[in-house]
Amino acid sequence: MIKRLSEYCLFSLLCIATYSSCDYDTDGLDITDISVPDGYALSADISTVFLNSSTAYDVESNWVSGKYLTRFTTGNRLYDNALSSASGLGPVYAGYSCGSCHVNAGRTTPTLWTNGGSGSTGFSSMLIYITRKNGSFFQDYGRVLHDQAIYGVKPEGKLKVEYTKQTFTFPDGEEYELCKPNYTITEWYADSIKPEDLFCTVRIPLRHVGMGQMMALDPTEIEALAKQSNYPEYGISGRCNYVTEKGIRGVGLSGNKAQHQDLTVELGFSSDMGATNSRYPEEICEGQSQMKGGSLMGLTYDQLDVTAEEMEDVELYMQCLGVPARRNVNDPEVKKGEQKFYEAKCHLCHVTTLHTKPRGTSLMLGTRLPWLGGQTIHPYSDFLLHDMGSEIMGVGLNDNYVSGLARGNEWRTTPLWGVGLQKKVNGHTYFLHDGRARNFVEAIMWHGGEGEASKNLFKKMSKEDRDALIKFLESL
Ligand code: HEC
Ligand code: HEC
Structure with a gap:
């Protein structure tokens, strides 16, 4: 009896310590089964939404219901x-x-x-x-x-x-x-x-695809990636931006130079x-x-x-947004393009798979979103800074602007999930931090510095292979 009681106390203490209240999930749906429609692929586990339209970035994840849905609507x-x-x-x-x-x-x-x-x-x-x-x-x-x-x-x-x-x-x-x-x-x-x-x-x-997942990233996974993201044969080595906000120093994740936490x-x-x-x-x-x-x-x-x-x-709204699923994944050209993406070493920066922290996120006033926890996600980014080349015409993206530890020539790898829908959602294909690229080809050909070797692998491909790689980007 005594043991049971102490077990019970320990359990409730743990609840208080970890979730501050144990009723966080009474209002959200408990989703474990996701059926993936033919031709689609998951982007962010239970947060994936299967849409191919102009609202694809702007609908809630399936688990958002009850008071969370009310707040999502208010935030929206x-x-x-x-x-x-x-x-x-x-x-x-x-x-x-x-x-x-x-x-x-x-x-x-x-x-x-x-x-x-x-x-x-x-x-x-x-x-x-x-x-x-x-x-x-x-x-x-x-x-x-x-x-x-x-x-x-x-x-x-x-x-x-x-x-x-x-x-x-x-x-x-x-x-x-x-x-x-x-x-x-x-x-x-x-x-x-x-x-x-x-x-x-x-x-x-920037597109607001996967904002909740980005906030739920495990900083230790990103830091480990920075240590391991070192491919001298391709001249690639990513690093974290560390920034201090609200008195806390941590890994910067958001913004074009990962300048905010x-x-x-x-x-x-x-x-x-x-x-x-x-x-x-x-x-x-x-x-x-x-x-x-x-x-x-x-x-x-x-x-x-x-x-x-x-x-x-507003923060809740952004974090509860669904992440659009990949589309046309069975299309032979898309499959070939995916292979070319790996052959061109794009994935060494545009990392295909990461994981979120077990417990999800906590918003600015303490609201918890545990559904964002434990997700396997496909952001196509390492969220690290890379030297993207100097100013010389045609090879570099340096803007001489320092943000935290990020130097002028350093940029955060832009997450590519949802990039293929940008045209449908926003009606244009301007890319890169300042929109200087008018299409995918220009965006790739602007890669310099650590992106130079990868760009050159793309450049050397046959027209068919380049087109297939672009088709793959359009499926993201
Ligand atoms: C004047 C246009 C403008 C307005 C208004 C604006 N933003 Fe942005 N937002 C931007 C630009 C430009 C960036 C990229 C900034 C950078 O990287 O330096 C950005 C970046 C972001 C990012 C980072 C996304 C990522 O992938 O890292 C978030 C989140 C964001 N904005 C949220 C908001 C919210 C919330 C509001 C309203 C309170 C807002 N923005 C209002 C232009 C705007
Ligand atoms: C060394 C790391 C690195 C490699 C390798 C790399 N990228 Fe990037 N990529 C970046 C960074 C950093 C940016 C952001 C640059 C900016 O905005 O100025 C970016 C931006 C992009 C964008 C624009 C996204 C947007 O929404 O504006 C596309 C598209 C892209 N990369 C595709 C590719 C493809 C395809 C490959 C392989 C051929 C590739 N990248 C290889 C780091 C890399």
Whole structure:
């Protein structure tokens, strides 16, 4: 009896210690059986969704039900809710909702190619990072140039891009073109910054495929990969970005340089939209001459624009999203392309299989999502940084911008799951951190540095084999 009781106590203590409450699963579905439709393949165990449409990135996983589904729906709404100046937007901003840049939880078409930069109307969906040539931030502008503003306020500036185009040929005679962007900023709100003192780099939005799985990754698996990801014969050696956020130093996973540990919800609201919150209570243009004493044109900014609960719902929404299944897996050309992907050594960085931590994730206010635990996932990424080559035309992606430990030439391997659906979901095939690649071939041919050997293996392939490899990418 005594033993039983102590066993019971130990059990409840464990429950308290590990889950803080034992009823986490009463509202979510207990899914163990997944039937995979013909021609599809799992991407993330029970989080896989079998869709081949424009909503493929933007539906919940099957296990999301009850109060989680209610919160998912709330989070989805907040994510897409267009803010106005009355509900916290601006005064200056880069996007008016998360969904304005990540439409359908994907990658809104950047206006680089269509409008030559920010353009005069509409908005660009891009983030424009600016610094002085010596790397320090401009006091009045901060880290991001906000190319939009609410009525009566001037945008901080507008981006203009011009491309230097160069044509290359594959050994079999087929041509391809690579376009190197050159950026300038026009229409500064106060013309205080000289081009000689300006450094600028651009990001197009990232797809939100597998955000929950990314947060559930086991850092020790990623660190082990960094140790083991060392293939001198191909010149490949990945490494982790370590960043300190909220006082905790850890492995950076999100962002093009793995410069964040979390899903940047608070930063997104603050830095991208100008919506203040508990982590970033100050208006982003605080120091600017057009913002005087916390008030502007009679509007006062003394209340936080988004609550912590709302931000956790947004985080929950992103982590509960389903991961699109692979499609057309029985197509002979796709199968051949998959083989070519391995032959070109793409998988040494775009790692096909990883695992999530046993217990899943815990959101910013403590909500647990155990369903994300113990998954075998196929992200096609090692989430590590790689040197992708120097600036010389045609071979490198260096942008001279440092993020945490990541140097200018280092980029996180972009997860390729869902990449084949980007055209359906977002209507374009712009790739790489700044959208300079207009299709898969250009994206691959921009790989330099540690990606050079792999790129050259692709380059040497016959046209048929290259086409098959692209077909495979389209099946992801
Ligand atoms: C102005 C456009 C814009 C807005 C608005 C915006 N984002 Fe982003 N988002 C981006 C860009 C660009 C990147 C890539 C940034 C980088 O890597 O430096 C990104 C990256 C991300 C990532 C990293 C994804 C990954 O695969 O690592 C997450 C998560 C994210 N955004 C969430 C949000 C959320 C949540 C909101 C709303 C609170 C939001 N974003 C608002 C443009 C935007
Ligand atoms: C050395 C590591 C490495 C190797 C090898 C590699 N990649 Fe990449 N890949 C990256 C990195 C890092 C990026 C992100 C670069 C950027 O955004 O500027 C990337 C980006 C991409 C993108 C663009 C994704 C997007 O959504 O923007 C595609 C497509 C891609 N790689 C395909 C391939 C293929 C196919 C191969 C093999 C021929 C390959 N990669 C080999 C590291 C690698």
